[in-house]
Amino acid sequence: MSGNAFLNYIGGEWKASASGEVLESSNPANKNEVVGSVQKSTKSDLDEAVAQAKSAQKAWRKLAGAERGNYLYQAAAILEENLEEIATTMTKEMGKSLPEAKGETTRGIQILKYYAGEGMRSDGDVIPSTDAGALMFSKRVPIGVVGVITPWNFPVAIPIWKMAPALIYGNTIVLKPATEGAVTAAKVIECFEKAGFPAGVVNYVSGSGSVIGQGLAEHADVHAVTFTGSNNVGKSIGKIVAARGGKYQLEMGGKNPIIIAEDADIEAAVDATLSGGLKSTGQKCTCSSRVIVQSSIYDQFKERLIGKAKEITVGDGMDASTWMGPCASEGQFNTVKHYIAKGKEEGATLVLGGNELTDGKLKDGYYIEPTIFDDVTTNMTIAQEEIFGPVLSLMKVDTIEDAIELANDVEFGLSASIFTKNIDHILSFIDDIEAGLVRINSETAGVELQAPFGGMKASSSYSREQGQAAKEFFTTMKTVFLKG
Numbered sequence: 001m002s003g004n005a006f007l008n009y010i011g012g013e014w015k016a017s018a019s020g021e022v023l024e025s026s027n028p029a030n031k032n033e034v035v036g037s038v039q040k041s042t043k044s045d046l047d048e049a050v051a052q053a054k055s056a057q058k059a060w061r062k063l064a065g066a067e068r069g070n071y072l073y074q075a076a077a078i079l080e081e082n083l084e085e086i087a088t089t090m091t092k093e094m095g096k097s098l099p100e101a102k103g104e105t106t107r108g109i110q111i112l113k114y115y116a117g118e119g120m121r122s123d124g125d126v127i128p129s130t131d132a133g134a135l136m137f138s139k140r141v142p143i144g145v146v147g148v149i150t151p152w153n154f155p156v157a158i159p160i161w162k163m164a165p166a167l168i169y170g171n172t173i174v175l176k177p178a179t180e181g182a183v184t185a186a187k188v189i190e191c192f193e194k195a196g197f198p199a200g201v202v203n204y205v206s207g208s209g210s211v212i213g214q215g216l217a218e219h220a221d222v223h224a225v226t227f228t229g230s231n232n233v234g235k236s237i238g239k240i241v242a243a244r245g246g247k248y249q250l251e252m253g254g255k256n257p258i259i260i261a262e263d264a265d266i267e268a269a270v271d272a273t274l275s276g277g278l279k280s281t282g283q284k285c286t287c288s289s290r291v292i293v294q295s296s297i298y299d300q301f302k303e304r305l306i307g308k309a310k311e312i313t314v315g316d317g318m319d320a321s322t323w324m325g326p327c328a329s330e331g332q333f334n335t336v337k338h339y340i341a342k343g344k345e346e347g348a349t350l351v352l353g354g355n356e357l358t359d360g361k362l363k364d365g366y367y368i369e370p371t372i373f374d375d376v377t378t379n380m381t382i383a384q385e386e387i388f389g390p391v392l393s394l395m396k397v398d399t400i401e402d403a404i405e406l407a408n409d410v411e412f413g414l415s416a417s418i419f420t421k422n423i424d425h426i427l428s429f430i431d432d433i434e435a436g437l438v439r440i441n442s443e444t445a446g447v448e449l450q451a452p453f454g455g456m457k458a459s460s461s462y463s464r465e466q467g468q469a470a471k472e473f474f475t476t477m478k479t480v481f482l483k484g
């Protein structure tokens with residue numbers, strides 16, 4: 001590749017799209033800086049990638065799991081050698097701070113190593129047969145070709161946490177990354193290329209969601225599609241794949257609550273609210289967005305939250321002093337401004353921020369102040385819809401029962417957190433909260449790669465990613481009955 005101008009990676013070769021057109025990626029911290037370019041691919045590019053993945057599948061699945069694992073270990077080592085460059089590209093392409101980008105790349109390395117080891121673990125069970133002379137067992141087998149459609153907010157970790165399990169269990173893949181993270185994702189694919197994966201096992205096709213993403217969903221030779229992104233797109237992918245009998249997995253939005261009980265450690269709760277709510281500029285599906293506080297400590301908590309939020313440094317993610325970077329794109333910037341206007345219009349009280357930041361070095365970026373609304377009620381748009389920006393909504397309750405009821409009063413159910421020392425409250429929270437990730441005295445974000453990840457309600461398609469849970473999606477099962 002020349003610099004950051006990337007072609008598609010199909011059948012083990014970097015290839016220009018039939019369209020002859022490219023899509024440029026610009027830096028959200030400085031919209032005049034072009035970070036790189038990727039191909040604006042066509043349906044025929046996608047067809048070629050799927051055909052390559054299909055023809056590579058048999059030889060790949062015939063390898064021993066340990067051999068497939070060696071390719072993943074190799075990819076991990078190469079990613080590690082390129083950590084600095086990949087993290088820098090991520091910060092420049094989608095704006096998260098460099099330490100966060102490095103942390104995410106490190107997580108990518110760990111995910112690859114975790115699934116590399118999976119090649120040596122059990123892929124079935126022996127089940128006693130009613131026939132004493134027979135051996136009966138289950139055996140996990142790959143599904144075939146997997147389409148991987150990923151968002152821009154974790155352009156390294158999300159492609160890897162989908163590709164690594166798909167590959168180790170013997171599937172071949174076609175990755176369609178979000179256009180706003182496609183240069184970073186191409187650099188990850190370069191690591192897979194250098195790791196020497198057989199041609200056609202790993203394919204990368206960039207381009208618009210409505211052509212390449214939808215094309216993957218519709219493609220008869222793509223047996224399964226794994227997606228992370230918005231609810232509208234996810235639901236549409238689910239319908240398309242289901243209609244043709246394929247398998248799908250959707251990880252979508254969140255509207256995550258953090259409950260602060262009157263016995264909470266206020267300092268720890270404030271730190272967790274800011275970290276969970278505003279790190280990555282609020283652009284995580286696990287971000288805290290609704291801050292539900294018991295009335296007896298409400299004012300004390302609010303004052304401390306606002307005080308600490310005022311200390312947040314906003315700037316270019318490449319600057320060492322930056323705590324919070326810009327919104328990832330102009331579209332995201334406009335969405336956040338729309339929700340802030342909506343919050344004011346519907347009667348919430350703006351107690352911090354709410355404005356664009358345009359002074360000095362910030363003038364060419366998509367910067368928004370850390371924003372806090374008070375007096376938010378559950379019927380307001382900002383209490384119901386995913387904002388994906390640095391906006392917190394404070395909500396007051398009298399009891400923990402009320403808090404949990406309020407927390408559940410949204411269509412989403414991804415992550416939820418409570419700060420309390422009261423064991424009864426903790427137990428009822430674990431029992432009654434409608435969320436896939438239940439976190440106690442800890443922020444709502446923070447996913448561990450070895451544990452199941454996914455949500456309830458509209459946040460996911462009931463499936464779980466990561467850890468051992470990934471096996472469920474990326475394999476199917478044979479039950480073997482063997483009699484001599």
Ligand SMILES: NC(=O)C1=CN([C@@H]2O[C@H](COP(=O)(O)OP(=O)(O)OC[C@H]3O[C@@H](n4cnc5c(N)ncnc54)[C@H](OP(=O)(O)O)[C@@H]3O)[C@@H](O)[C@H]2O)C=CC1
Nearest residue numbers: 150151177178179208209210213214229230233252285388
């Ligand atoms: N759960 C999460 O982690 C995420 C949630 N979101 C939520 O979604 C909102 C919008 O973000 P956005 O980036 O537009 O999310 P999208 O859901 O549009 O994008 C996610 C992925 O889907 C692709 N895609 C877009 N349209 C289609 C389609 N019709 N068929 C198949 N694939 C498609 C995108 O490609 P392309 O980039 O080329 O459009 C991208 O690769 C955010 O504000 C946030 O609320 C966003 C990202 C992650």
Ligand SMILES: O=C(O)CCC(=O)C(=O)O
Nearest residue numbers: 283284285286445446447
């Ligand atoms: O919190 C995390 O680390 C993961 C978040 C995530 O999966 C997402 O935002 O899409």
